[in-house]
Amino acid sequence: MGGIALGAEGVDVYTATAAGPSTAGALTTVGNTLAEQQQAQATVHDVVPFSQDDPRGAGLASAARPMIFGGIVPAVALTRLFPGHSRLRTRLVGVLAFSLVAGAAVAAFLQFATGSLDGNYWLTSLGLSLGMAALATAFVGLEALLSFAGLGAGAAVMMFLGNPLSGLATGPHWLPAGWAALGQALPPGASGSLLRANAYFDGTGALIPALTLTAWVALGLALALIADRRGRSPRTAAAQAEVSAA
Known part of the structure; x- marks a missing residue:
């Protein structure tokens, strides 16, 4: 679950770690790669993270x-x-x-x-x-x-x-x-x-x-x-x- 938004100011990566950390990690990697190609910066927004006491689930x-x-x-x-x-x-x-x-x-x-x-x-x-x-x-x-x-x-x-x-x-x-x-x-x-x-x-x-x-x-x-x-x-x-x- 998640998505990537390309904009003039950079790349926004939207993830939901609680839905699956592997998918969130894969989206983040793709977003960083796109940002490097555009010589921009990727910003990750974890919309639904795990709890603060157990950030890795x-x-x-x-x-x-x-x-x-x-x-x-x-x-x-x-x-x-x-x-x-x-x-x-x-x-x-x-x-x-x-x-x-x-x-x-x-x-x-x-x-x-x-x-x-x-x-x-x-x-x-x-x-x-x-x-x-x-x-x-x-x-x-x-x-x-x-x-x-x-x-x-x-x-x-x-x-x-x-x-x-x-x-x-x-x-x-x-x-x-x-x-x-x-x-x-x-x-x-x-x-x-x-x-x-x-x-x-x-x-x-x-x-x-x-x-x-x-x-x-x-x-x-x-x-x-x-x-x-x-x-x-x-x-x-x-x-x-x-x-x-x-």
């Missing part, structure tokens, strides 16, 4: 892992604490409640403890909570449907694919087109874009990532519903009764 770049673990940890813990088909709804309610608390805690740490984020705290925390809920409900649904193999596979995809493709460090537009689209379709990338929009751009650009995360929540609930119906079928109930009797 280290806090934003490191936010992907807390969001991912905020989805994995409650799903695993609640599955251990409340196993079985009969406690599936308890697990779902638990991960949603945990997401609200964890989102508020992570937002408070990044905004008040480290000063990495600007913007409305409650809006930022709700966005983080939605991201964690998208991951946690998907993990619970996968575990309910496919046992721990499903949860493990989902966690591996989010850690080793969703995390590097999230674009938090550079901005998603800096990634190759296909990989950038895939990264934004996964919860870590959508969560990162929602966090960036809420924390630095007053919610501008938040709609698509918010809808993406809502779709993941709906997917997790749908998987849990399928598992719930399968668990209530007479054949499955009889099989569980035989296992219990044995």
Whole structure:
């Protein structure tokens, strides 16, 4: 995001570092090169910078892992604490409640403890909570449907694919087109874009990532519903009764 304006008095470079420091750096380099060719001076205007306490955006770049673990940890813990088909709804309610608390805690740490984020705290925390809920409900649904193999596979995809493709460090537009689209379709990338929009751009650009995360929540609930119906079928109930009797 940004632009270059050529004028009689020099070159004006407009950047938004908070949208992606790599893009801001590239625009600045191009502006300086043009200014040298015209024997003029380049003036850089950072329209949307990172916060003064975190001018390089280290806090934003490191936010992907807390969001991912905020989805994995409650799903695993609640599955251990409340196993079985009969406690599936308890697990779902638990991960949603945990997401609200964890989102508020992570937002408070990044905004008040480290000063990495600007913007409305409650809006930022709700966005983080939605991201964690998208991951946690998907993990619970996968575990309910496919046992721990499903949860493990989902966690591996989010850690080793969703995390590097999230674009938090550079901005998603800096990634190759296909990989950038895939990264934004996964919860870590959508969560990162929602966090960036809420924390630095007053919610501008938040709609698509918010809808993406809502779709993941709906997917997790749908998987849990399928598992719930399968668990209530007479054949499955009889099989569980035989296992219990044995």
